[in-house]
Amino acid sequence: MPPEKDWRAPSDQAGDDALQYSDIAIGYLSRNARYRSDYRRALGRVKRGAISADNATASLVRRWGISYHTAPASAFDPRLAVARPDLSPANIVVAPALAGIGAEPLDVRALGDVRARIRIGDFIHVILADPDGDEHLCVCGSCQGPMAVMLPIGPDPFARLASAERLCRRLNGMAAGPPALRPPPFRREHLLTLLQVLDGHEAGATQRELAASLIHRKVRRYSAAEWVESKERKRIRRWLAEAVELRDGGYIRLLRGG
Incomplete structure (x- = not known):
């Protein structure tokens, strides 16, 4: 769990308009004793060199749905929390495009400040720093070829569409704007x-x-x-x-x- 503070003191995040539901979700999970035990065990394995931080994180994300990155130097950093793309419509899935649809490669360097690149299974999870609320890309495959944003058919289509729109705005040199999944x-x-x-x-x-x-x-x-x-x-x-x-x-x- 992150460093403890007096529980009576209001949260430092109380007035943070950029706070997303995923930011609050990791706060609840970080107070789960079984998760904390799993996370500390994973940190220990990473420190001993028994497993990479990315592989340890991937295992935690599969089990819990979301997790802090297990890099020891940034343990319990909420800015490095990663959620499963099937559970969080705030994640933008980018994958190789079908031939003939006119797609272009994705230049991640042109997207601004990258907070982290974390491999989660078949994805590279890219966290883009944004004062209005970070963006999370799940990139599958090489960005060198034509790429497309995937909009899975299923629940939360409009939240996923809004997340994809933020990426499109950024790709066109515009401010991404506020994320869709912010609590009022x-x-x-x-x-x-x-x-x-x-x-x-x-x-x-x-x-x-x-x-x-x-x-x-x-x-x-x-x-x-x-x-x-x-x-x-x-x-x-x-x-x-x-x-x-x-x-x-x-x-x-x-x-x-x-």
Whole structure:
């Protein structure tokens, strides 16, 4: 898990308009004890030279759907989180084009700052740095030949189309614009608050302490009977259940923008 901070402090990402659902999803997964154990074990193998960082990352991504890159020098770096392309429509899949459709090679160097190139199975996962929200390309095959953007037939077609449009804008020398899968401000604030609930719970805070810090400080003045019957107690219990469900698998929905 990333370096710990006081769970009562608001998230540094609270006002970040570039925050995407995938950024929040990796935050929930990073609080899953089984994932943390898998990730640290993978880091250890990379440090010993038993496996490459890319192969270790690929294994984690296949199992968990998303993972931090396992390069020891940048462990737990949220900017290097990689999601499976079938789960995240924010990923733009680029592959060799069919003959005769007039496609051109893809010059990755012309796309601007590349944050990372990570091999995930048959793909090279390219993360393009963007202040409005990084772009993630899944490149299959050599970029030297004609390439095309794939738009899989299935769920999330419009989110995938919007992601592809960002790439097309960049290829034409334009600003990519904001990503499609960004939570609206209210949803973002709620999801980040639930992360505080998880952190506080893991730190040993009682439900009453969580409610007093995250809902209203008046909870501290309640009698025992008032607390048991309070709406704040019911809300924090709902929040805790929702946060645990997101940590233990529900984060996959966030990858799809849910």
